[in-house]
Amino acid sequence: MAYDxxxxxxxxxxxxxxxxxxxAVKGGKIVAIGDLSxxxxxxxxxxxxxxxxPGVIDTQVHFREPGLDHKEDIESGSRAALHxxxxxxxxxxxxxxxxxxxxxxxxxxxxxxxxSWVNYGFFVxxxxxxxxxxxxxxxxxxxPGIGEVFMGSSTGPLLVAEDDDLRxxxxxxxxxxxxxxEDEARNVAxxxxxxxxxxxxxxxxxxxxxSAILATQRILALSAETGRPVHILHISTAKEPQLIEESRRRxxxxxxxxxxxxxxxAAPECYDRLGSLAQMNPPIRSGxxxxxxxxxxxxxxxxxFGSDHAPHTLxxxxxxxxxxxxxxxxxxxxxxxxxxxxxKGLMTMKDVVRMACERPAELYGVKGxxxxxxxxxxxxxxxNRGARYTFERSMVQSKCGWSPFEGEELIGRVETVLLNGxxxxxDGERLGKPSGRQLEFGE
Numbered sequence: 271m272a273y274d275x276x277x278x279x280x281x282x283x284x285x286x287x288x289x290x291x292x293x294a295v296k297g298g299k300i301v302a303i304g305d306l307s308x309x310x311x312x313x314x315x316x317x318x319x320x321x322x323x324p325g326v327i328d329t330q331v332h333f334r335e336p337g338l339d340h341k342e343d344i345e346s347g348s349r350a351a352l353h354x355x356x357x358x359x360x361x362x363x364x365x366x367x368x369x370x371x372x373x374x375x376x377x378x379x380x381x382x383x384x385x386s387w388v389n390y391g392f393f394v395x396x397x398x399x400x401x402x403x404x405x406x407x408x409x410x411x412x413x414p415g416i417g418e419v420f421m422g423s424s425t426g427p428l429l430v431a432e433d434d435d436l437r438x439x440x441x442x443x444x445x446x447x448x449x450x451x452e453d454e455a456r457n458v459a460x461x462x463x464x465x466x467x468x469x470x471x472x473x474x475x476x477x478x479x480x481s482a483i484l485a486t487q488r489i490l491a492l493s494a495e496t497g498r499p500v501h502i503l504h505i506s507t508a509k510e511p512q513l514i515e516e517s518r519r520r521x522x523x524x525x526x527x528x529x530x531x532x533x534x535x536a537a538p539e540c541y542d543r544l545g546s547l548a549q550m551n552p553p554i555r556s557g558x559x560x561x562x563x564x565x566x567x568x569x570x571x572x573x574x575f576g577s578d579h580a581p582h583t584l585x586x587x588x589x590x591x592x593x594x595x596x597x598x599x600x601x602x603x604x605x606x607x608x609x610x611x612x613x614k615g616l617m618t619m620k621d622v623v624r625m626a627c628e629r630p631a632e633l634y635g636v637k638g639x640x641x642x643x644x645x646x647x648x649x650x651x652x653x654n655r656g657a658r659y660t661f662e663r664s665m666v667q668s669k670c671g672w673s674p675f676e677g678e679e680l681i682g683r684v685e686t687v688l689l690n691g692x693x694x695x696x697d698g699e700r701l702g703k704p705s706g707r708q709l710e711f712g713e
Contacts, residue, residue: 276311280322285624298691325357325649327630330576337366350667354602363395364426386706414634417448440498451485471541508562546594581670609682635712657683
């Protein structure tokens with residue numbers, strides 16, 4: 271009996287090895303890997319010039335629906351994800367209304383059904399009003415747990431700034447808790463230090479390194495006190511990885527994320543060139559900090575890559591700083607940027623698969639995803655690692671219509687995507703209708 275899909279002569283990439291092999295799909299699952307030259311498939315793909323990897327799991331996106339869907343919505347954000355080789359995303363709760371109740375979570379799940387191009391899960395947010403409900407909310411179907419807990423205010427009203435409230439958040443639940451670590455009091459106090467005619471280049475001065483370091487120190491202390499594991503999002507300073515490594519030596523199960531943009535851009539150049547399009551929280555910092563982040567990457571401190579896809583319209587971004595909102599799109603460019611790093615010898619394909627596919631699945635207990643193994647769901651991406659191209663605005667799928675990577679040469683292109691065993695993108699063209707499914711999560 272023929273397989274549904276037979277991928278021939280691909281270079282299979284895992285966190286352990288790169289090996290040429292065939293891979294077969296049937297009933298939405300990976301059913302065979304190896305020499306399948308004597309077998310046949312209803313659909314066969316000659317992948318002799320391509321690398322096959324698991325679909326990327328982006329553990330931090332902001333798709334803005336409901337309430338802010340003039341910037342992005344579930345359809346457009348998931349479409350951008352698909353074109354970027356992301357087959358599953360975990361979406362953050364700072365929408366309007368915020369995702370802080372069972373009803374709000376169920377509303378997002380209904381909105382995604384039949385409209386999301388890839389598989390999905392939605393975080394439940396923490397607020398001072400729902401702290402006592404968090405241990406129940408984190409176990410609801412369709413959510414990986416509690417996050418993004420905002421210690422410093424960003425887009426939206428969610429904020430848990432005080433240690434007493436943060437302690438209660440960590441005491442109410444067991445699953446890993448995702449943290450936005452910036453110190454609200456310091457950020458507010460530093461607004462008075464801005465120049466009379468501030469520019470976006472002052473953003474890493476306003477939300478300075480001490481804000482991130484202080485917040486990370488605080489949450490690590492509370493994690494140690496309560497025994498609750500925390501996952502610190504979008505690390506931006508050279509010192510925070512050292513603090514995280516110290517917490518691990520003390521026995522804590524601390525994990526952390528790095529974004530491609532914090533490894534790619536550096537101040538002040540990115541602000542001089544892009545203005546507020548380079549503005550995000552926590553900020554893109556100096557080349558010295560970027561070098562420190564690369565050292566931490568090479569030491570294996572970071573667990574996952576996340577895009578922190580957080581779009582705003584060009585009109586909003588054109589507002590005078592600091593009225594311009596923080597955030598940039600990134601779900602479509604994350605994998606191509608990582609492949610560019612691979613091409614330049616800054617990381618390996620094994621690093622990409624470990625941190626963009628396998629470790630995200632392990633961290634949040636995503637069932638059936640993230641691994642090239644028999645029995646796993648056939649969420650697969652074929653990439654041409656040798657393709658060179660300039661990323662242009664016309665390529666942007668996000669509703670916001672722009673990208674900070676416009677004009678950058680990228681090396682590595684997404685060619686084909688399989689979702690739940692079906693080919694949904696081929697040669698850059700979408701096939702069929704949105705068919706993403708609700709993710710299942712374990713402990």
